[in-house]
Amino acid sequence: MKALDMDVSVNIIVITRNSEFFRAGASVILDFRDDLFETITIDSDWDILALTPSAPGPHYSAARDRAVRFLSGSGDRISLHVVQSQSLSGALTKLMARSDGSNVHHTGMAYIDYSDPYHFGRSIAEIDQDLQEFYGALHRAQVPAFETPSSTAVFQSAEMHPYQVHPMNFIRCVLPSDSDVLRAQLLTLWMDFYQLSLANRHIKCGDKGRPTSAMASCLAKFLDSRTEGRWVLQYYTGSLVSSLISAFEDQAEIRNFPVLRGPSEHALACGAMANWQLYEMPSVTIITSGMVDEFRGTLANLRETRACGFVICAEQKPALWYAFQSTINPESDSRDVLHARGVPFVYIDDPANLQAGMNQAMQLYDANRGPVFILATQSVMNVVEAPENLPPPALVRNEPVNNDTILHLAELINNGPDRLLLQPGQLHSESARLLASIAERAGIALVDSIIHPGAIPTHLNGRPCPNHLGTLSVYGFSDAVYRFLHRDGQIAPKTEQTLIFLGDKVSQVVTPFTENKLHRKFHIAQVVSEHALVAPFADISVLMQPHAALKELEERLDVKPELLARRRDTLTAALKGQEDLSRCVPSLPMTPNFFFGALGQLLTEMIEAEGYDFTSLFDVGRCGVSAIRNLPKTRAGFSGWYGRALMGDAHLATLALAETCPTDLLSFIGDGAFALVPDILPSLLENALSNGARRNRSVTTFVLCNSGLSAINSYQERILFNRTSRQMRILNLSPEESAGNLCGYEVVKRTINVFDKAEIRKALKMRGRINIFHVNLAHNNEGDGMSLAHVRGWQQDQLPRFGARRVSQTIKERT
Template identity: 40%
Template sequence: MAQKLYVVVAGTSPAFHATVAAALGQLASERRRFVGALDKDVFPTAWPDVAVTLAERATAYLDEVLPDATVEIVDVARLELAEERLRRLVEQPAAAPSEGPRRWSDAATVLFLVDAVDAVSGRDVDTRLDAVVDTLTAVRDRLGIGVSPYSVVVYDELEEEQVYSRTTCTARKVPDDDWVLAAEVLTTFTDLVQARHVNQRAVLTETEPVCTLASALTGFLTEQAGARWALHFFTGTLPAKLIQDTTAIARRAGNPVLRGPNEHSLACGALARWQLQRAPFLLVATAGMVDELKGTLANLRDSQAPGFIVFGETSPGGWQPFQGTVHDDEDARAVFAAYGLACFYLTEPGRLADELAAAFRAYHRRQGPVVLLAAPEVLKLTGPVDVPRVAVAPAHPRVDEDTVDAVARILNEESAAVLWQCGNLTDTERDYVYDLAHATGAALVDSLGRPGTVARYHRGEVVPEFLGTMSIYGCSPAVWRFLHPEGKRRPYGDQALFFLKSRITDLATPFPDKVLYQDTRIVQVTDTAAHVAPFADLPVVEELLPFLRRLEPRLRPDDGVVRGRREAIGRVRDAVGDPVALVPSVPMTHEHFFTELNAVIEQLIVDHGYEYTGFYDVGRGGISAIRNLARTGPGFSGWYGRALMGDALQAIPAVALTSPGNIVGFIGDGAARLVPSSLPSLAQQLRHEGGRVDGNVSIFFLLNGGFSIIRSNRELQHAATADAQMSLLTPVDPPWQQTWGATTVTHERMSVVDAKHLTERLLAPAAVNLFSVYLAHDNEGDDIMPMSRRSWRVRESK
């Protein structure tokens, strides 16, 4: 029985239709008919040798694999008319059997050739391609036919502003010579027959069963976190089907699907979403990419971020497998063991259920991500898997009542100044901290690694107990003076430093180890015993919220004690900083820029109820932003953990695409140059993958042409001269504006702060603002180095 295929030719150009008909006519034979094609001898121009060769070879191949066939050409003026014509011609396929995928050839094979200039609506090439995709996706779903780049060719002008490969069509420029178009048509038709129609392995993707690993991991994460967990992926040969299936599952359920310019950016986004949104993650990458997550892998561990990192991995036993990381010469499992992360090498389908159960138990241990190295045999496995139910009793450490009483006694009775530095608080914990700090007269500070956990503003109101940031670099003036009244550090008994949900890294305080061990009284509250600092005088190993709930009814602070603490806060809260901040030099100093920007932000908070999430990269600019700007809530800092330059920049898209609020980022030119640009992947998600930026994203690229922290350390701490290793040549784009989906993206240069213009830009909805800010390098300002605390510029006249 002769097979029947269809070629839909969409467009109003007579020349386009005639050339297609003539080209297909070259492929006809006595037993293979092309209904609507022109006779072989009527091609309008002479063929060059290459076209003749292509036609001969295509005909010879079709004689072998498609000797008896009828190919009907369906001419339509507009693409949307094709569905009705095909509905009358094509026999509807039977429903696919539940046990397996449907072959491409089980449905009608249709080649679509679209002259898009007039066959679809759209103001430019990009929108016309989108219209083709939308139309044919609907046709595919309703008629059950296959649609792929093999079967859909869209002719238009060459898109010069962007290059993007759609997964449902191939884009080509309309050739100037008709023989080129003819050669393309006959090649496209024959390629489709070879790759899809006669290839028994070719299946309709939407009928393929979901791979087992995709169902198991997404099902577990949904059970744990509902719609909060996100898929972060970077493509690869081995995990391609896993990515395809998990993407489909996540999008159907409303979970975010996020990409990035490299694997490292995926880890940055996962870390930021965990810290800011308490969102678990599934991160998928291909084989050999174990080292590409960089030090952010350690940061994920330290933050106890829950999720799975799946790497495609080669099967065991191979000799030097391509991109394999588990073989005779190396073993990636040792890398993860060194990081202290649970790792499972999934190689045997028969053991998958038990190994997944072990992985799920590891997820609950709160030791960071669980790594799965999945071999091809496991990645291609389909069908259900009966994973034993995992029952893990959550650990709820609880200190004895004497410890709670000891803490209450400090807060109730001792006249010592009290300072609380807070880690990553939940909203409920934050409310308790603000209330109890106010009741007891405790000063509140955040840290360089976790800025905004407590802040100057909370729900639009000023927090009088908040003093700023306590850190080894960029310690706020009010904080430094609180710790050093009259220029001298308070004695051991005159103050108590509380660290709530903090490991007290050396980044967290301005004190050297000797002072922490011998001269500072420290209360530490953590729910992880291994995180207790060796110099903590009163360690409290308990979850913060139940501890605060037990502490609250015991707090009856003496009025005089509270009054004295509030007076100590009041004496330093409005500490004057560097006068250079008021000097409008060009390029601007960091102090001047952030003073002017802070005035804009505070006005927005007061007048518009403005709230934002700050992103602070590693460098002088990030420190200055944390030190000088009023915050309204938690932000994300690249200084956390390994202090990796570029992490904050890489993390912004993951949060911007999953949160409706405002984002303000501060990225030095050194950090920006160290990592790939996230703009192309952000544009892809906004233009082509349904991504949305509903809030306002404003990123300030702080340009001073160098690595400022290193230079300051060299020039200030060591009194040496900087050299070329600390310099950086940074090209700056001219101003531009584009629209990506429903989002307006703007770049502009900033040499001075125009408060009115900046206010408008920060309030613009569905906008991404990129500011290139020209700044001057300065060693002395913002308490960047310990030596800068002795600068003449911050000494007050007597």
């Protein structure tokens, strides 16, 4: 404990309109005038110097005895000045007038009484903001003030609030009705301040320097140099990383971009993946020791999608014997797991190696192999300063160019078959527009996939993309796509059509066809940037970045008018036809086909008539597939089907995109995925509380409830012809409906049983709103391209009917 400077006068601030509150505090001060205070002066609305302290009750007596015992050996004598006002602004005026330069006046403990009805309804965030502005004004006026965890207490009434959140700048207390308890609390608060702030040698009044970290400064400068300041900070805190997080938060504040949080480390991984796939924004993700395995399979997805960024994970020194939460010990080593998954990493356990470790991490970042893990000990993360070092020069990548094969592909487009179908992988928005232009001029049919929904949107600038046929994937393929690729139920001859895959490795999920069928039945061209990703069944393989390939093709585009006319006729014929019957017939509960058909029509109207723009997220499940297949898209969306197809990933990614997405956000989450991960609403609101609500946007989550894992149900019932069983069943509790203002948003929870076009349109158009709609749906196995088997169903439009003779023949065979 430090000795106190007797030339210093300490100010106590009391903000109250209640004389009884002030008298309770004053009685405590006067009770200790002989034990601690050299002089006491009071500037208040009430005369209390002649106040006779009331008899102490049991609570105050217990607190006073401990306080006297603690103070008896200190020898401190403090000059105390009490400033009372009815408002912070009034107290500020008094404090600035008192700071006349003749003496040093430290602004110490602040007691703020907001229990008066005048302050009813004030939120924690509003009080935090008031105090931040108050202490900021003191700092600008050069009035020294303590800003510590124990220096400010706010008393409120016991009114109920719609949410509870930990204050950032004060200690929250509910004003007790018992005066003895109040006096005990006031004394306890003062003694905590005295011990932890006033007499703490580690605390200096007025010293609120910015948190610093060599690692934070180094990585922030590096990412600025690589991204022009477009990167994201997100974290899940822990003791070992808390100081590093504060330093990174300071870097984010300097750059004026939001800091993201989530309910788990897994949520952060989902956010990092979404921000990379949609906007190519790298992330710095900070997690504490022992949490390196908490990303689930999303870590493999991050590596697969080559998501740039850093993951900083606290670690211990291997020399420590089974250190707490260490993932490096005599029995296991998390570095082996990272190596096996192909995830680049560095391990830094000595502060002397910080600079070398940072340089290695930056080189790995430039190698474009996915997020770089930095496993670092606390002593490394807490290094404040490091030798000034400029970021290493950007790695010059020699982009693969194969002029011969791009010429073959250009020849195919200019003079090839009447049927050309192109499916892109992850594309820039500029590349998508260029692709749409080339496709229209060349007569190429365009499709997206369930792993990259909207990679080529159905609408560009509010107008339909004329060459868009729908979705081609193992699930959710569109009827128009089926008609385009088939004749009389059979795949069209290989010589008459070509599938072109742009920027994708042609994994199993992107078509409903087996690898053997792709090899035997289709002519395939592939554009991909890495030789290792060339499919074994590709007839033409072009090693180029997708955008570079599109530029090359645009320069060489020369499709004859007669060929273009035939291709457009083929496209038009494929687009003709009716959807399955279940999409047209209403029922209760609604079928997914009907609901998404109606929602798709509504969104199409809003896009084409009103210019409505939105970004969609689709989680894994039957209803997510229905949403991808049936809804229009104005830009690329995020899909949980990518990579490991993890249920819940799209739902968790909503948190990050709610802060970074430039448009409205629409999420489609099955009840299975919704139940698998934490509730994201508290985290979404906490992000809004810290970063500010986006009042010009809306965030809508459709929770699609059919009380089952319906994709598995369809597999059992439609493919294997088995009945459903308990393993696919989900029990959904009926959610409560509500509406209210929280953290700057209007939060509306509703249950939808019947599609109400006007109400849904109204909800989507509201600004500054979070909609959570639980949509009750039926389970069915028809339509929506869940398997090739569905096209033989009687509800479909394009196939011939089966006659009665076949039914009778089947019955005979059974008997």
